[in-house]
Amino acid sequence: xxxxxxxxxxxxxxxxxxxxxxxxxxxxxxxxxxxxxxxxxxxxxxxxxxxxxxxxxxxxxxxxxxxxxxxxxxxxxxxxxxxxxxxxxxxxxxxxxxxxxxxxxxxxxxxxxxxxxxxxxxxxxxxxxxxxxxxxxxxxxxxxxxxxxxxxxxxxxxxxxxxxxxxxxxxxxxxxxxxxxxxxxxxxxxxxxxxxxxxxxxxxxxxxxxxxxxxxxxxxxxxxxxxxxxxxxxxxxxxxxxxxxxxxxxxxxxxxxxxxxxxxxxxxxxxxxxxxxxxxxxxxxxxxxxxxxxxxxxxxxxxxxxxxxxxxxxxxxxxxxxxxxxxxxxxxxxxxxxxxxxxxxx
Numbered sequence: 001x002x003x004x005x006x007x008x009x010x011x012x013x014x015x016x017x018x019x020x021x022x023x024x025x026x027x028x029x030x031x032x033x034x035x036x037x038x039x040x041x042x043x044x045x046x047x048x049x050x051x052x053x054x055x056x057x058x059x060x061x062x063x064x065x066x067x068x069x070x071x072x073x074x075x076x077x078x079x080x081x082x083x084x085x086x087x088x089x090x091x092x093x094x095x096x097x098x099x100x101x102x103x104x105x106x107x108x109x110x111x112x113x114x115x116x117x118x119x120x121x122x123x124x125x126x127x128x129x130x131x132x133x134x135x136x137x138x139x140x141x142x143x144x145x146x147x148x149x150x151x152x153x154x155x156x157x158x159x160x161x162x163x164x165x166x167x168x169x170x171x172x173x174x175x176x177x178x179x180x181x182x183x184x185x186x187x188x189x190x191x192x193x194x195x196x197x198x199x200x201x202x203x204x205x206x207x208x209x210x211x212x213x214x215x216x217x218x219x220x221x222x223x224x225x226x227x228x229x230x231x232x233x234x235x236x237x238x239x240x241x242x243x244x245x246x247x248x249x250x251x252x253x254x255x256x257x258x259x260x261x262x263x264x265x266x267x268x269x270x271x272x273x274x275x276x277x278x279x280x281x282x283x284x285x286x287x288x289x290x291x292x293x294x295x296x297x298x299x300x301x302x303x304x305x306x307x308x309x310x311x312x313x314x315x316x317x318x319x320x321x322x323x324x325x326x327x328x329x330x331x332x333x334x335x336x337x338x339x340x341x342x343x344x345x346x
Contacts, residue, residue, distance in 0.1 A: 004079045010065035011086035012036040015045045022049035024092035034065040063171030080155045089194045090151040098153040112151035112191035120193040127332045134336040140180025141287045142342030145188045165246035169207045181236035183345030213256035220259045227273045233287035233343040267302040271295040291341040304335045
């Protein structure tokens with residue numbers, strides 16, 4: 001059993017699955033479970049299986065549970081944590097894959113990628129994942145194959161350098177963007193895609209909307225800084241503008257709404273700055289220039305965002321007659337290509 005790394009599991013009403021997850025995870029590392037105000041006996045089942053249990057009296061969401069788990073692991077002296085879900089969608093037998101990758105790259109975040117099992121992922125979710133990774137990869141200054149998988153290894157030295165200001169499922173995206181935008185590498189390893197009917201607390205509409213709003217705000221701030229800066233691909237600094245904008249909850253929500261509603265004209269404006277300011281501000285938008293992309297691609301992708309839903313609706317309707325199968329996937333592949341390369345930090 002690894003003594004420097006522990007497994008942390010946020011859990012809410014997971015009594016049917018948490019026992020098996022904990023028992024199998026304990027073969028590899030110490031396990032800490034955060035019972036996020038469950039209404040069932042999740043905490044008791046996890047404790048009986050051998051986990052250390054943190055009890056959160058009122059359900060506050062995955063983001064808050066992760067913050068509590070990170071703090072507990074830091075206080076206990078662990079150097080890194082592996083995050084897993086409580087619903088059985090992550091296979092504890094794959095933990096050694098993360099441990100081996102961490103030995104090779106001790107300063108990197110390791111993210112599980114389910115993309116090799118794309119045929120097992122529902123098509124709508126798979127397309128949404130590809131659109132999300134397009135923008136999140138730009139924010140993180142590097143390609144991240146699967147930005148939505150919660151099976152990850154985080155060096156706690158990185159977590160200590162980040163202020164986590166978001167809630168629920170947005171927090172996992174926030175970590176990737178802020179870590180990558182600080183100059184840290186994010187690596188990925190293939191893991192199984194497990195969809196066995198276990199209940200997820202992810203809310204497809206509300207949580208996707210929340211993630212989208214935060215990503216758009218983050219990129220708005222990042223690209224505003226980069227547009228008038230020469231050779232500055234890394235814009236995150238703890239307690240800097242990315243954190244300060246979240247200090248007032250209402251203002252934070254207002255700024256996110258503004259970023260979403262102005263995403264199309266903002267991307268066009270950035271394209272103009274990308275083209276016409278570059279003779280005067282050398283290497284502006286440095287992160288975009290260093291990775292395999294340009295603002296034409298980004299602007300076209302953003303212009304097409306309002307079109308994705310109608311295309312998906314058309315495919316579903318046409319599918320009743322056996323027509324247009326896979327058209328949404330082809331649309332997403334064309335307008336939201338993989339972002340290759342990464343920004344080097346000297």
